[in-house]
Amino acid sequence: MRRRDFIQGITAVSAAWPLVARTQQLPAQPLIGFLSTRSPEEAAIHTSAFRRGLEEMGYIEGRSVAVEYRWAKGDYSQLPPLVADLQSRPLSVIVATGDPAAHAVRAAGFATPVVFIVGQDPVRTGLVASMNRPGRATGVNFFTADLGGKRLELLCTFVPSAHVIGLLNNPSFGMEAVDQFRQSVAAAAQSLGRELVVQSASTDAEIDSGFAALIKAGVTALVMQNDPFFDSRRSRIIAVSSRYRLPGIFHIREFPADGGLMSYGASLADTYRQVGVYAGKILRGAKSDDLPVLRPTKFELVVNIQTAKALGLTVPQSILIAADELIE
Known part of the structure; x- marks a missing residue:
């Protein structure tokens, strides 16, 4: 090896040492x-x-x-x-x-x-x-669990002809949560003179069969329990609701944003x-x-105008005034 090549090699290796050392000294990401x-x-x-x-x-x-x-x-x-x-x-x-x-x-x-x-x-x-x-x-x-009654009131305002209301819940979420939400909706249904039909679903197949059972029972509007399983099946639930032309109210705006009728929640x-x-x-x-546990202070009413038109519904003036967001 020529002396010049040897010196250049040593220089290159020496220059790399500080870089290696710096890399080894970098703290790991949390x-x-x-x-x-x-x-x-x-x-x-x-x-x-x-x-x-x-x-x-x-x-x-x-x-x-x-x-x-x-x-x-x-x-x-x-x-x-x-x-x-x-x-x-x-x-x-x-x-x-x-x-x-x-x-x-x-x-x-x-x-x-x-x-x-x-x-x-x-x-x-x-x-x-x-x-x-x-x-x-x-x-x-x-x-959101305590808002079931309020959602039913809003739904009945939007669809006053709906006298038999369906409630879709998921027992796998925990019976205490399911019962609390059901009681909230049932109390509102009684005060409004509506009949409530409760249907459970914990799988994709049960979502399909549950909607069919609600329609067979004469349900003409739907309240859905807030539940991550239902969130993860949002597209399926909206598609089945559309197939049966069943207006529904949900707990987050992503449902009406994706084609559901309306939502009320944080x-x-x-x-x-x-x-x-x-x-x-x-x-x-x-x-x-x-760090104290936080709670939302603002709840939003979101309405999909196009879905209302597709269902043949006229948006009441009171809903238009109260809505925080209208999706055209």
């Missing part, structure tokens, strides 16, 4: 475990909102933070193995979206701080010690953003016990 009861495709708009919340706290996925996603796809029996898989990871925080996911994490005894989205009261269900000093888990109480996208902010705060050193 890792978030993201456990969802839903499906990645239909939840895409909400996971994007979660990332926006992280970015508000200075964390960009793939650059300054890593996220391990696990999806139950509406099958709650898959949650325990998904939780066990996440437990084997070096997590800095775990995000659990949906009541079944939050309770699966709690049952597993996670030592990692938890940020959740739940619809049920987290104090009553044992997720937290209190709303203000929640303990190792905190997050957002989506607070913004789920903003809830996911808030969860991202809380996860970022914990990564920055905040203690979950110092």
Whole structure:
């Protein structure tokens, strides 16, 4: 080897040493475990909102933070193995979206701080010690279970001719939550002089057969329980509703945005953003016990005008005035 080539080789290797050393000294990205009861495709708009919340706290996925996603796809029996898989990871925080996911994490005894989205009261269900000093888990109480009666009132205003109302629920979500929602809707139905027909569905086949049973029972309008399984089957539910020309009210705007008639509830996208902010705060050193459980303060009424026209419905003036968003 010529002396000049040898010196150039040594110089190149020497120049690379500081780069190798710098690479080895870079701290590892914090890792978030993201456990969802839903499906990645239909939840895409909400996971994007979660990332926006992280970015508000200075964390960009793939650059300054890593996220391990696990999806139950509406099958709650898959949650325990998904939780066990996440437990084997070096997590800095775990995000659990949906009541079944939050309770699966709690049952597993996670030592990692938890940020959740739940619809049920987290104090009553044992997720937290209190709303203000929640303990190792905190997050957002989506607070939709108590809105069943209000949804029925809005639906009857929109479709005054509907005297037999269907309620679609999912027993797999938890009987306490199912009963609470049913009681809220049943009380409103009684006060409005409507008959309520309750139908359960926990699988795709039961969604199809459940709608057929409701139609056979004379149901002419639908209230649906808020449930991640139903969220994960949003396209199917809207398609079946359209086939039977059955007007329905749902709990999040994504249903009327995708072709359902109307919704009333808090913004789920903003809830996911808030969860991202809380996860970022914990990564920055905040203690979950110092982050009170949040509740939405604004509820939005969303109406799909095109769907109303397709169903042959005229939107009442009171609904037009009350609506926060009209989808043309």
